[in-house]
Amino acid sequence: MIRVVLPQHLRRLARVDGEVRLDLEGRATQRAVLDALEARYPMLRGTIRDHVTHRRRPYLRFFACRQDLSNEAPDAPLPDAVSAGTEPFLVVGAMAGG
Amino acid sequence: MSRVRVLVGTRKGAFVLEADGTRRRWDVRGPLFGGWEIHHLKGSPADPDRLWAAQGTSWFGQLVQRSDDGGTTWEPVGNRFDYDGVPGTHLWYDGTPHPWEFARVWHLEPSPTDPDTVWAGVEDAALFRSTDGGRTWRELRGLRTHESAAAWQPGAGGMCLHTILLDPRDARRLIVAISAAGAFRSDDGGAGWRPVNRGLRSDGIPDPTAPVGHCVHRIAMHRSRPDVLFMQKHWDVMRSDDGGESWREISGNLPSDFGFPIDVHAHEPDTVYVVPLKSDSERYPPEGRLRVYRSRTGGDDWEPLGTGLPQRDCWVNVLRDAMAVDSLDSCGIYFGTTGGQVYVSPDAGDTWTAIVRDLPAVLSVEVQTLP
Numbered sequence A: 001m002i003r004v005v006l007p008q009h010l011r012r013l014a015r016v017d018g019e020v021r022l023d024l025e026g027r028a029t030q031r032a033v034l035d036a037l038e039a040r041y042p043m044l045r046g047t048i049r050d051h052v053t054h055r056r057r058p059y060l061r062f063f064a065c066r067q068d069l070s071n072e073a074p075d076a077p078l079p080d081a082v083s084a085g086t087e088p089f090l091v092v093g094a095m096a097g098g
Numbered sequence B: 001m002s003r004v005r006v007l008v009g010t011r012k013g014a015f016v017l018e019a020d021g022t023r024r025r026w027d028v029r030g031p032l033f034g035g036w037e038i039h040h041l042k043g044s045p046a047d048p049d050r051l052w053a054a055q056g057t058s059w060f061g062q063l064v065q066r067s068d069d070g071g072t073t074w075e076p077v078g079n080r081f082d083y084d085g086v087p088g089t090h091l092w093y094d095g096t097p098h099p100w101e102f103a104r105v106w107h108l109e110p111s112p113t114d115p116d117t118v119w120a121g122v123e124d125a126a127l128f129r130s131t132d133g134g135r136t137w138r139e140l141r142g143l144r145t146h147e148s149a150a151a152w153q154p155g156a157g158g159m160c161l162h163t164i165l166l167d168p169r170d171a172r173r174l175i176v177a178i179s180a181a182g183a184f185r186s187d188d189g190g191a192g193w194r195p196v197n198r199g200l201r202s203d204g205i206p207d208p209t210a211p212v213g214h215c216v217h218r219i220a221m222h223r224s225r226p227d228v229l230f231m232q233k234h235w236d237v238m239r240s241d242d243g244g245e246s247w248r249e250i251s252g253n254l255p256s257d258f259g260f261p262i263d264v265h266a267h268e269p270d271t272v273y274v275v276p277l278k279s280d281s282e283r284y285p286p287e288g289r290l291r292v293y294r295s296r297t298g299g300d301d302w303e304p305l306g307t308g309l310p311q312r313d314c315w316v317n318v319l320r321d322a323m324a325v326d327s328l329d330s331c332g333i334y335f336g337t338t339g340g341q342v343y344v345s346p347d348a349g350d351t352w353t354a355i356v357r358d359l360p361a362v363l364s365v366e367v368q369t370l371p
Helices: A008-014 A030-040
Strands: A002-005 A020-022 A060-064 A089-093 B003-010 B013-020 B027-032 B037-043 B051-057 B061-067 B089-091 B097-099 B104-110 B118-123 B126-130 B160-166 B174-179 B182-186 B216-221 B229-233 B237-240 B262-264 B272-274 B292-295 B303-305 B323-325 B333-336 B342-345 B353-356 B362-370
Touching: A002 A030, A020 A030, B003 B051, B003 B333, B003 B342, B013 B037, B013 B353, B037 B104, B037 B362, B051 B104, B061 B104, B104 B160, B126 B160, B160 B216, B174 B216, B182 B216, B216 B262, B229 B262, B262 B323, B333 B362
Parallel strands: A002 A089, B323 B362
Antiparallel strands: A002 A020, A060 A089, B003 B013, B003 B037, B003 B362, B013 B027, B037 B051, B051 B061, B089 B097, B104 B118, B118 B126, B118 B160, B160 B174, B174 B182, B216 B229, B229 B237, B262 B272, B272 B292, B292 B303, B323 B333, B333 B342, B342 B353
């Protein structure tokens, strides 16, 4: 079970409270997590990564276990603590205002 | 008694303002989609309970929302706007080639006859259409692949397709406008396009009378007379009597002919409204006095309308999609400002009152006249 924390705007869009919990088959990677997330919440398609290229949107970052995983390869394994569900995978919007 | 529903898109959400036909007491709902930029909201003429909203932020990209109950509940629909084929390049601000990239939806234009059909004008400039209630969007590629497109350049706000006019006589005829490429017309339902900019003159481009390259801000049409078009260009207010084949200037006695919105009275096809701004480098009302100008003669002769509007220390802007008219017997005129005010005139512009004063910056205003 993978725990995913979304920014407030995306929680509201997906109509979820708190963390999202996903059951993955196979290795936990960024791609696997985002595929599972978008499969359960289709309204999130295009909001975290590009529809076609699947490239992360520029104002979003991926953090976990106090590390910035944003530029890791999409198929690289996530930290064991994320795979085990003891630490969440964080989707974070850049802090910028106006 | 009839009532009106005003749909307001702002930088931080959408608002729905409703009143009966007197337009004196208003019910204000919102913010809907709080914190999101709502570039445009519009209702379907074929089913007034069906509303469309273009929602987005730089963080999370573009969404489209649809309501089937007049704005009480909303559902996200398709948000995939893929250019048809390899999109190629247009010119960037510095004059170098720049890849065509989808940025946002600027304008949604619902079909007058089919609630499931809606057109979307987007940045970088292209025209999309959905015929399945917004689930999927398909580009009408003939516009973006016009032979002039590689030379199109963005206006300051981006290279946006912001105006979509559907001819009520003939579903095959469409007119769109792009900043800063100009006006284009299709006579075959959107497959083929040609520029319709003859008579426009723009001093900011190398050839001031070039067929394309003009920063058209807005075009308005009265549905009883679709060949007559009124245009607010970057500078100049223009008129065409032949469906855009040729244009002539009608700025007349306006204090400035720079501005963004233009609209036409619901029952008087020669009564036109603009909101002059001092200049393109000072985008606020002349003398700090917010005044709508009305021509009852189809242009050239304009009168200022400021009763009820701030007449000192007012430095707001009124954006291109932020003016609308209702179709009650006494035509109501509405506009929103970057200062967050939405004004109504229930008497065709003679007097104005603020419906709301403190919204986020207003990007768009549309009105539905309901039974």
